[in-house]
Amino acid sequence: MLNASTLLLVTTALSGVMLLVLSSLDADKVDGVSEWRRANVLAIVALLLFAGRGVLPDLLSIELANAIFLGTITLIYAGFRRHLGLGLPRLPLLLGSVGAFAGVLFFHYALPSQGLRVTSVSVYHSGVCFAIWATLPRSVDPRLRYPYSFTRNAAFALGLGHAWRGAFYLVDAFMPVTLLDAATWNLVFFAIGTLALPALTLGAVMMANARVLADTAWAAEHDHLTGAPTRRAFFDVAARELARAERSKGSLGLLLVDADHFKRINDTYGHGVGDQVLRNLVERTGAVIRKNDYFARLGGEEFGVLLPDTGREAAVAAAERLRMALDSRSHGTTSQAGVAYTVSIGMAMLEDGESFASLMARADQALYAAKAGGRNRVVCAEGGTEQQGEASGHA
Numbered sequence: 001m002l003n004a005s006t007l008l009l010v011t012t013a014l015s016g017v018m019l020l021v022l023s024s025l026d027a028d029k030v031d032g033v034s035e036w037r038r039a040n041v042l043a044i045v046a047l048l049l050f051a052g053r054g055v056l057p058d059l060l061s062i063e064l065a066n067a068i069f070l071g072t073i074t075l076i077y078a079g080f081r082r083h084l085g086l087g088l089p090r091l092p093l094l095l096g097s098v099g100a101f102a103g104v105l106f107f108h109y110a111l112p113s114q115g116l117r118v119t120s121v122s123v124y125h126s127g128v129c130f131a132i133w134a135t136l137p138r139s140v141d142p143r144l145r146y147p148y149s150f151t152r153n154a155a156f157a158l159g160l161g162h163a164w165r166g167a168f169y170l171v172d173a174f175m176p177v178t179l180l181d182a183a184t185w186n187l188v189f190f191a192i193g194t195l196a197l198p199a200l201t202l203g204a205v206m207m208a209n210a211r212v213l214a215d216t217a218w219a220a221e222h223d224h225l226t227g228a229p230t231r232r233a234f235f236d237v238a239a240r241e242l243a244r245a246e247r248s249k250g251s252l253g254l255l256l257v258d259a260d261h262f263k264r265i266n267d268t269y270g271h272g273v274g275d276q277v278l279r280n281l282v283e284r285t286g287a288v289i290r291k292n293d294y295f296a297r298l299g300g301e302e303f304g305v306l307l308p309d310t311g312r313e314a315a316v317a318a319a320e321r322l323r324m325a326l327d328s329r330s331h332g333t334t335s336q337a338g339v340a341y342t343v344s345i346g347m348a349m350l351e352d353g354e355s356f357a358s359l360m361a362r363a364d365q366a367l368y369a370a371k372a373g374g375r376n377r378v379v380c381a382e383g384g385t386e387q388q389g390e391a392s393g394h395a
């Protein structure tokens, strides 16, 4: 038969399991994990003290147990705030927890009422659960959506549960209640009180795992130096765009962008400045291309831009606009790296039934022609051969 003592032991075991799961996460890499861990350690201590009611002195099984339990929910909340990069509203938490603990003391020694002690503690727990619910954002990266909505919903349900628990014991404030009583309502409210922590920790673990996976996926798809998408991501997007263009009989343009005399920049100013030039190139390109265009670092100082749904003329104009935006000499400024640089661009338009490898090869030939033609220019490939000078820039 289920009774409160069994529930206490099950919840203690659950907190132990949560602690083990949290230990598998790197606290240095995931913000909030150390707070969640400490909360579960404290929960185990508090639950064991609650279970010792009648055996241990009241000071331990009531005052100390409740004080620690107030600390656990506070730490869980602190973990969520830190995980989201937010500061902690210390004053409301301090006032709330001190108020709840004062209630425990008052309704133990001044006006003894087990029910009102439960109400004092429940009001604080309810407030913190609603604060967690309000803190977690609704719109997040799709990869984080499920863990966030699970945790928000759990926090909201627990906030309601605690509020109900507080109100229930407020109404029957002076009825003799024993916390470890097996009465049905008592058990339900007891479960709400004790299972809140494992439920919120489960949400926290799911959020932390999703964050680690999302960060890993981001790192695999983005270049460490410039933050631009990688060659691998570029080819994935290119395959999708090629299929889409074929299906809708739409047009697809490709630009290969290569920094001019980059070796000279490295040799003259050092690799650090070369790196800054690459970052600057990525930043400026991001500001010039349209939202629908896709830009990636293909390797070294070479970049690719996919121009979906773009006709030839518009693609030429986009390439020329990009070349000019990257030519710091043309508007009399230098890059943030402190050195002027230019780029050459090879452009090709997808032809009927053409593979992406062939499109790349034609854009590459056009880029080669742009370099051979004096650099700082755009050359467009035409069918199997490139057309020089159609949109050439200044040499």
Ligand SMILES: Nc1nc2c(ncn2[C@@H]2O[C@H](COP(=O)(O)OP(=O)(O)OP(=O)(O)O)[C@@H](O)[C@H]2O)c(=O)[nH]1
Residues within 6 Å of the ligand: 225, 258, 259, 260, 261, 262, 263, 264, 266, 270, 271, 272, 273, 274, 275, 278, 299, 300, 301, 371, 375
């Ligand atoms: N600083 C820095 N340099 C890089 C990076 N990746 C590649 N490079 C350098 O880029 C230079 C490319 O040199 P080249 O292929 O000779 O081309 P280039 O000097 O730009 O000459 P053109 O392309 O013909 O105008 C090499 O010196 C590489 O070491 C990087 O991430 N950072």
